[in-house]
Amino acid sequence: MTGARLKHYGWGREGEGMSAEERNFVLGRYRQKFARDTFDSIAIPRLEDLSLRAPRITPPASLAAFCSSERYDRAAHTYGKSYPDYLRAMLGDYGCAPDVVAYPRSEAEISAVMDWAGSVGASLTPFGGGSSVCGGVEPRVDGVKYKAAVTLDLRNLDKVVEVDATSRAALIEAGSFGPALESQLKPHGFTLRHFPQSFEYSTLGGWIATRSGGHFATLYTHIDEFVESLRVVTPRGVVETRRLPGSGAGPSPDRMFIGSEGILGVISRAWMRLQPRPKFRAGASVRFRSFFAAARAVRAIAQAGLYPSNCRILDPQEAFNTGAADGSVAIMVLAFESGDHPLDAWMARALECCADHGGTPEPANAGDAHLEGAAGIWRNAFIRMPYAREFLNPAGIINDTFETAITWDRFESFHDAVKTATERAILDATGVKGEVTCRFTHAYPDGPAPYFSFHALGRHGALLEQWQAIKSAASDALIAAGGTITHHHAVGRDHRPWYDRQRPELFATALRAAKRELDPHGLLNPGVLIDP
Numbered sequence: 001m002t003g004a005r006l007k008h009y010g011w012g013r014e015g016e017g018m019s020a021e022e023r024n025f026v027l028g029r030y031r032q033k034f035a036r037d038t039f040d041s042i043a044i045p046r047l048e049d050l051s052l053r054a055p056r057i058t059p060p061a062s063l064a065a066f067c068s069s070e071r072y073d074r075a076a077h078t079y080g081k082s083y084p085d086y087l088r089a090m091l092g093d094y095g096c097a098p099d100v101v102a103y104p105r106s107e108a109e110i111s112a113v114m115d116w117a118g119s120v121g122a123s124l125t126p127f128g129g130g131s132s133v134c135g136g137v138e139p140r141v142d143g144v145k146y147k148a149a150v151t152l153d154l155r156n157l158d159k160v161v162e163v164d165a166t167s168r169a170a171l172i173e174a175g176s177f178g179p180a181l182e183s184q185l186k187p188h189g190f191t192l193r194h195f196p197q198s199f200e201y202s203t204l205g206g207w208i209a210t211r212s213g214g215h216f217a218t219l220y221t222h223i224d225e226f227v228e229s230l231r232v233v234t235p236r237g238v239v240e241t242r243r244l245p246g247s248g249a250g251p252s253p254d255r256m257f258i259g260s261e262g263i264l265g266v267i268s269r270a271w272m273r274l275q276p277r278p279k280f281r282a283g284a285s286v287r288f289r290s291f292f293a294a295a296r297a298v299r300a301i302a303q304a305g306l307y308p309s310n311c312r313i314l315d316p317q318e319a320f321n322t323g324a325a326d327g328s329v330a331i332m333v334l335a336f337e338s339g340d341h342p343l344d345a346w347m348a349r350a351l352e353c354c355a356d357h358g359g360t361p362e363p364a365n366a367g368d369a370h371l372e373g374a375a376g377i378w379r380n381a382f383i384r385m386p387y388a389r390e391f392l393n394p395a396g397i398i399n400d401t402f403e404t405a406i407t408w409d410r411f412e413s414f415h416d417a418v419k420t421a422t423e424r425a426i427l428d429a430t431g432v433k434g435e436v437t438c439r440f441t442h443a444y445p446d447g448p449a450p451y452f453s454f455h456a457l458g459r460h461g462a463l464l465e466q467w468q469a470i471k472s473a474a475s476d477a478l479i480a481a482g483g484t485i486t487h488h489h490a491v492g493r494d495h496r497p498w499y500d501r502q503r504p505e506l507f508a509t510a511l512r513a514a515k516r517e518l519d520p521h522g523l524l525n526p527g528v529l530i531d532p
Contacts, residue, residue, distance in 0.1 A: 006130070008047055008075040009089050011386040012201060018387045026388050029321055030397055033435060034457045039395035042460060045092040050075055055099040056148040057120050063112060066103045066156075073101040077125075077151040078139070080132030081198075081386070082494055083400045083467050086393050098125065098139045098151040105156045107268050110233045113152055114266075117523055118235060121147040124523045126262035128154060128206025129177060131198035133401075134492030136210065136261055140527050152266060154205055160184035161269065167245075168274045169228050174205025174267045190274040194223055196488075197382065205267040211259035213442060213449075213488025219307040221442045221449075222488065224258050226273045232257050234265035234518040243271050256514065261490055262525040264518045276339025282347040283310070283335040285374040286359040287325070291315040291438065292412055293357050294330040295448065299408050300353035301334075302443045306346050310335035311443050314378060318437035318453065322381035324374040332359065333375040398430075398456040398467050402474055404483040407447040414481045415450060418474060425473030426456045429466040442487065449487040493527055 004013040011017075018026070031037060052074055059067040068074075078097040079085035099122070102113045117124045123146040125139045139149035154175030162171040165188060172181060172192075178199035185191055195215035196202060206212070207223045208230070214223065229243040230253075241253045257264060288294035294313040301311055312333045320327035334350055336343040351361055362373045392399050406414045419436045426434030434456035442449040452474070458466045475485060475498045485491070485498040500508070512530050515522070 005072070006076060006201065008072060009044055009086075010390040011081065016387070017390060018384060022384060022387075023391060025323065026392070027395075030392070030395075030455070033455060034432065036457070039397065040460065041391075041394045041396070042090070044090055044390075044394060047072060047075060050092060050094050052094055052097050057099050057122060057150075059100055059102070060116065063102065063109075063116060066105060066109060067113075068101050068103070069099065074098055077101050077127055077130065077137070077153065080130050080135065080137045080492075081389075082133045082135050082492070083389075083393075083398070083471075084464055084494070085132075085135065085138065086389055087464050087467070090393055096139055096141070096149070098149040100148075101127075101151045101153055103153050103156050107231075107233050107238065110152065110154075110266055110268060111238075113150065114233070114235050114523065117150045118521050121145075122150045122523070123148075123526050125149065125151045125525050126154070126205070126209070126266045127151050128175065128203035128209075129198065129201045131202040131206070132210070132490065132492055134486070134490050135494040136490055136492030136525075136528060138493070140493075145522070146526070154203065154266070154268075157205075157268060163188045163190070163274075165190075168276075169243075169271050170274055171269060171271050172204055173269045174203060174208070176204045178202060185274065186277070189277055191277050192226060192272055193220075193275040193278075194226060197386065204270065204272070208258055208267050208270060209261050210490035211488065216309050217311045217440075217442050218302060218309075218444070221444075224255075227254055227258060228271040228273050230254050230257055230267060230271075231269045232265040233268050235520065235523060236518055238268075239265065239518075259490070261492070261528045263515055263529050264524070266524075278337040278339050280338045280340075280342050281335065282337075282343040283333075283375060284347065284351065285324075285362040286332040286334060286351070286354045287362065287374075288313075288330040288332065288354075288357065288359050291330045291415075294332050294359070295411060295440070297332065297354045297357040297359050298440060298443050298448060300356060301350050302448075303445045304349065304353060305445075306336075306350050306353075308334055308346070308350060309337045311350075312378075312440050314439045315437055317435065318439050319374065319378070321437060321453075322378050322385075324378040324381070331374045331378065333378055335375070393463075396458045396460050396463065398434075398458040398463065398470065399453070400467065400471070401451060401453045402471070402478075403441060403449060403451040403487045403489060404478045404485070405442075405444075405447055405449045405487045406481070406483045410482055411448060411450070414478070414483060417481050418450075418452065418477045418483075421477035422452065422454055422470065422474040425470045426454060429469040430456050430458055432457045451487075491529055496527070496529075499529070 055069040074097040157173035157175035229241045232239045319325035319331045491499045
């Protein structure tokens, strides 16, 4: 990754952020929501003003060349990007900062850091870009089992090592950030075509370890679909899976590490399935009288086997908040792409499905519709929105999201139950009526992935407790109604209580046994997925 360094607090690189016009638009929406002209804002501590404890350990001379205990490195690796992460950083609470940040340049150096961490009783947290929104990268030290904390940042393992054009796959190191990965594939005419919202500031290894959801709204929804084989460094040795297009030989070893969130080992490289770069595109924005009408159109498209690359819907308030519509209609953002053939027939059939449910497409140029009108406005807002946390949190505004998945037969009642429970929790926690909106990020023939946003006017001094009350009520409601605690944001520590309720207990027992075998001293990311 090139350019300015990543911020120790906030989204993106130093010097980046929303323009004055974007800030005014976002704050204007909140002024309208809460009937407030101004918000009571607090200042964010400067890096030089942070209080960090002295490092409790010092790396040996053999590791010192790629390790750091400098203020910036420790602060920038303390938290991810979840609401409580931002809040504690905003208040200057860096008590869990790692003592040492290691930047290994090879598998041998990863193993050496593991050996050293084990010898000094330190926890070891794998770190890609730090974009976790569920408490997945914070070093936790309980003071009894772990004497210190080390973070393992893989950014130096950032190369596309080999491209197999015949099989359409590439061997890629796990520390590769999205833009660097794509720039190395481009000369070969290929793309991984996995674009999560965090694309610029997250890595291949992080995507695999968290079962990231990406650009494709249907068919290739998760990074899982692109993994051909893995190489993983564990405290017990290196695991390398066989490179195959498919296999029926027992439980998949790849699947054991995909989504393991760094508790079983550190993904060092992976063979990934590639796509030809798109040459043909078709897109549209479609208006619906209601969110449920739009959802029924999505179901029709998903069950028709058309597999659009984008098939997202925004409820009327979500569309209004992003500037995509006036709040009276739901919006569908629909797009197809291919590196092989024109898409007119696919788009025509999808629009027929929309029309069957009252959908009306906006006029647009066929080739650029995904960048125009409501679709273009929403796309820009989606990419830029993470920067808003930097000024919304200090203003006492609680703005967060949660996502899930549910089968089509239960979706409408599920949506209403979760939305109602979250709205009630906002009012109970803050005393002020809030807002809950919904959109779809991904869709399957058997169900959608609803993505909820909630907006509340919090109170400085109580923001963490207020957020937790809202988050807990929403999570309780979606688990009780049969959904998953996360569709693509991983588990981390924030989702652990509900993940424990969702998974079969015997599976948890088996996962603990796997961790004991691969990580016998429990060094890796303690507290995530299972207890040591």
